Amino acid sequence: MILPGVPVVGAERRSQVAELSRRTARQPEDLVRVIREELQVDLTARYAGLTIPHPFGIGAGQLSCTLKQVQDGVAAGLAFMVLKTVIAENPSGGRSMDAWAQGETRMKVEHRTSAAGREGWTVTWKGRGWPGTLAEYLEFLEQSLGAAREKDMPVIPSVKYHLPKVGEPFDTAEYRHTTDAMLGVWGRAGCGGDMILEKDFSPTLAGDDRAGQREAILQWIAEVPCLVGGGVQLGLKLMNALFDDQFQVDMTRAAGKAAFLVVFNRLFDLDRRVAFGGYDLSDRNLRVLDRLGSEALPPLVGTGNICSGRMMLEYALRGCESGQVHTFFQLPVSEYTGTGGGRIARALHTLLLHPTDGLVVWLLHLQEAGRLEPRDGVIHFLDAVRKHD
Numbered sequence: 001m002i003l004p005g006v007p008v009v010g011a012e013r014r015s016q017v018a019e020l021s022r023r024t025a026r027q028p029e030d031l032v033r034v035i036r037e038e039l040q041v042d043l044t045a046r047y048a049g050l051t052i053p054h055p056f057g058i059g060a061g062q063l064s065c066t067l068k069q070v071q072d073g074v075a076a077g078l079a080f081m082v083l084k085t086v087i088a089e090n091p092s093g094g095r096s097m098d099a100w101a102q103g104e105t106r107m108k109v110e111h112r113t114s115a116a117g118r119e120g121w122t123v124t125w126k127g128r129g130w131p132g133t134l135a136e137y138l139e140f141l142e143q144s145l146g147a148a149r150e151k152d153m154p155v156i157p158s159v160k161y162h163l164p165k166v167g168e169p170f171d172t173a174e175y176r177h178t179t180d181a182m183l184g185v186w187g188r189a190g191c192g193g194d195m196i197l198e199k200d201f202s203p204t205l206a207g208d209d210r211a212g213q214r215e216a217i218l219q220w221i222a223e224v225p226c227l228v229g230g231g232v233q234l235g236l237k238l239m240n241a242l243f244d245d246q247f248q249v250d251m252t253r254a255a256g257k258a259a260f261l262v263v264f265n266r267l268f269d270l271d272r273r274v275a276f277g278g279y280d281l282s283d284r285n286l287r288v289l290d291r292l293g294s295e296a297l298p299p300l301v302g303t304g305n306i307c308s309g310r311m312m313l314e315y316a317l318r319g320c321e322s323g324q325v326h327t328f329f330q331l332p333v334s335e336y337t338g339t340g341g342g343r344i345a346r347a348l349h350t351l352l353l354h355p356t357d358g359l360v361v362w363l364l365h366l367q368e369a370g371r372l373e374p375r376d377g378v379i380h381f382l383d384a385v386r387k388h389d
């Protein structure tokens with residue numbers, strides 16, 4: 001970790017944050033504007049080249065499977081939302097990755113102590129991708145883009161396309177058919193510009209036979225962006241492979257053709273055959289990002305145990321311009337500082353304004369430590385993001 005145990009912020013600023021946190025807890029609305037006006041902290045962030053009001057979005061998963069979830073996310077002021085991963089189809093409806101369209105069991109939100117002894121949270125779940133068809137997903141995508149339009153919240157589809165074993169060809173028809181179908185929805189919805197799309201390399205994939213060979217993984221990462229083709233800003237959501245940190249670095253370096261990278265999806269427990277998170281996940285991700293230093297990479301989005309504003313800042317200090325959260329939005333509501341509004345709004349209030357763990361107090365800490373210079377009297381989240389060049 002780069003940041004110390006507690007934020008070092010002068011008494012006056014500290015009590016301003018605590019007072020604002022208390023005052024907005026029951027009605028956590030329009031927080032980004034209020035924070036800028038009252039505390040001179042600008043939370044503007046970036047996702048896939050888009051400017052977003054703050055860094056916290058929902059990553060693809062069980063919190064982005066229904067229109068209601070999208071509507072709730074828009075109402076709560078999420079910065080962006082990546083829809084549940086759909087399994088790609090060829091023109092006859094066949095799916096080479098059909099095994100990933102499995103039905104799900106119930107999710108269980110659990111405490112998890114990391115190898116280094118820190119207690120965090122993880123969600124245990126045995127399901128995989130979107131269980132329905134591509135046609136159903138397209139309808140969901142269209143409705144979601146419509147629901148998010150008024151507040152201009154980016155909604156991004158996520159796909160799992162064919163990944164061959166070493167020596168086998170890619171099923172290019174599946175790539176073309178699925179991408180074209182999504183581009184059709186994107187165009188009809190009047191989104192304009194290139195479609196932003198994530199390709200999910202999931203933790204369950206890491207536990208699959210075909211990911212046992214390093215050569216195969218590096219080939220997927222290098223070639224998938226070429227197969228998805230024009231009209232798309234493709235982000236690769238990289239898995240945590242079952243190899244060492246150096247391989248994770250090599251994998252990230254191999255992803256140079258992507259428009260952006262999401263680093264890195266959950267770890268996989270081979271014995272229990274489940275994915276997991278918590279501090280083991282953030283420790284690994286931050287360690288790998290440290291090894292990458294400031295070398296040239298596509299823009300980065302962090303994911304993994306972003307359960308506080310402070311953890312978001314740890315990712316930002318290593319180059320991540322925003323964060324994809326899942327687990328934190330599923331915690332018992334007693335964990336949140338927000339006491340009014342829906343679950344997502346309460347969680348966002350915590351991520352931003354927790355008096356000792358929120359993003360705002362930690363940005364003020366950087367300012368007082370002389371590591372974040374105000375511009376026109378305002379400090380900016382994006383100025384804290386490590387540059388990769």
Ligand SMILES: Cc1cc2nc3c(=O)[nH]c(=O)nc-3n(C[C@H](O)[C@H](O)[C@H](O)COP(=O)(O)O)c2cc1C
Pocket residue numbers: 058059060061062084085107123125128129130158200201202237264265266277278281303304305306324325326327328
């Ligand atoms: C129950 C569950 C389902 C998920 N499903 C997907 C998925 O379909 N596609 C994907 O790209 N990531 C998926 N994820 C990964 C999350 O989007 C996120 O990147 C990951 O959980 C790390 O963030 P967290 O520590 O905040 O949970 C899932 C995570 C969970 C917990």
